[in-house]
Amino acid sequence: MNLNIPESETVEYKETLGDIEDIAKTIVAFANTKGGCICIGVGDDGSLRKIDIADSSFRKISDLNQAFDPRLHDCFSVQKEDVGGFSIIKIVVRKSSYHCHTYKGVCYVRQGSSNQKLSSKEIAERYNYSARYDWSAQVPEDSSLDWIDKKALGFLKEKYFDLKGNAHKTLDDIRFLNSLSLLGDDSVPNHTCLLFIGKEDVRRRVFGGRDKITWMYKDDLNGIEQRLPIEDENLPLIFGIQNILNKINIFNTTLQDVDLFRNDVSQYDPKVIEEIVVNAVAHRDWGIGLWVEVLQTPVSLEVRNPGKFRADLNKVLSENRRPEYLNPALADFLKKMHLMEKEGGGLRKAFGIQIKKGLSIKLRSDNASANPRVDFLLSGKVSDAAFARFMFTAKDLTQEQVVILDKINSGKNILLRDVSNEEYFLVQNLITKTGRGGIFLKIKEHLLRKSNKYISNFSSTHASVDTSKDIILDYAKKNLEFTTQEIYGILSGKSKVWVRVALMEMITAGFLRRVKRGVYTVA
Secondary structure, rough: OOOOOOOOOEEEEEEOOOOHHHHHHHHHHHOOOOEEEEHHHHHOOOOOOOOOOOOOHHHHHHHHHEEEEOOOOEEEEEEEEOOEEEEEEEEEOOOOOOOEEEEEEEEEEEEOOOOOOOHHHHHHHHHHHHHOHHHOOOOOOOOHHHHHEEEEEEHHHHHHHHHOOOOOOOOOOHHHHHOOOEEOOOEEEEEHHHHEEOOOHHHHHHHOOOOOOEEEEEEOOOOOEEEEEEEHHOHHHHHHHHHHHHHHHOOOOOOOOOOOOOOEEEEEOOOHHHHHHHHHHHOOOOOOOOOEEEEEEEEEEEEEEEEOOOOHHHHHHOOOOOOOOOHHHHHHHHHOOOOOOOOOHHHHHHHHHHHHOOOEEEEEEEEOOOEEEEEEEEOOOOOOHHHHHHHHHOOOHHEEEEEHHHHOOOOOOOOOOOOHHHHHHHHHHOOOOOOOHHHHOOOHHHHHHOOOHHHHHHHHHOOOOOHHHHHHHHHHHHHOOEHHHHHHHOOOOHHHHHHHHHHHHHHOOEEEEEEEOOOOEEE
């Protein structure tokens, strides 16, 4: 029997699973192009062949996902199909919204009935194009107004008309949805519309679980663990985001430091929580088949966001330079619903609010991973009461001053290395004043003298471990060989034992190489 369908840009035949490498390349090529179908148990001419199909056959294909970068997750499926008395394996691949998947470091695309490698230049061109591609504005195939959940739509309209300046407006459903960037060119729902007000079965089919936000509260000391019910995880985001915020606030207690906070001060400002969660939805990479996770403990709140961090955090905080939105239509909707800062300064404000209470807010990103992720970690416990008291009682601090003071308190305080002259000038009156404020910041009279000798000595004393090791590495790169005694001089504020331990750790980590006793060079 013959299938009578020739191989093409979207169809590939394989007689057996023997050439698993070529099957992997074809899966990636289909995902990078238009999608397609691979039929195993079919000759090049379309004729059916008898093959043995075992459970291991499906595992062998599914395991290929481990070698794809980034992984394809819900972009391909494997199934057995009976055709004319023959059994074949059918691999259905969906076009990915990610700009380029690779197999063993190589990007393939489909051209005609063959797979072609892309050069670095071609990959860059695809990336530049995808950067202009707005996933959130795309309309899925066969999209229809019938896909909208009426209850969710009603709740969205209620929230919209409650906003200042909207109560007097008279809009039918189409005009209403268009005004919020929720419809495509043919007045049918786009991805953003379905994320927030789509029916559950539609969202499951279109997004494959990527649209949910999970929440867990874990208190190991008291043996408490709570999770969001599965039915709540599967709600449209117009309900889901509010559910998450409500759950977080149940356990958002007051800071337990009577001497520091005379009035009730919550661990996390409600606006900070909203900003971090909503930003995760707005900035995430929807081409990655994972979802946003929220993990809360009695002393911390962590929001895990699929995708890469594409900004310079220091510039975001000090200069408000945010990256271009990955999902402009989605961001536009969130702004119109007043769920996100219009000027893009939400993260900046959240950072300032946390630090002014003496609490930390950290960002951890893994851009090199096959499934990159950005984690925001908010501390709910004061670890440095002296710094917290200083920040909480300081009046009229600007955002720039907050960022710089946090940098100094974290040990990144070396003038012209971690702190520029301009930054130093902005906080000079705070960090050099006499009294407890200066002591709390670990900045004493040394900076008053402004001599390189005092600044260098004091900075190396209080610099963090990583910063101190950077100083050693910089010195090593400028000198063919150097001695332990030289490092004693450079880091005069550190003990000799500390310096020797740091050198050994840098050797173990592969940064330095020991030439002979007391002499080192760059590895």
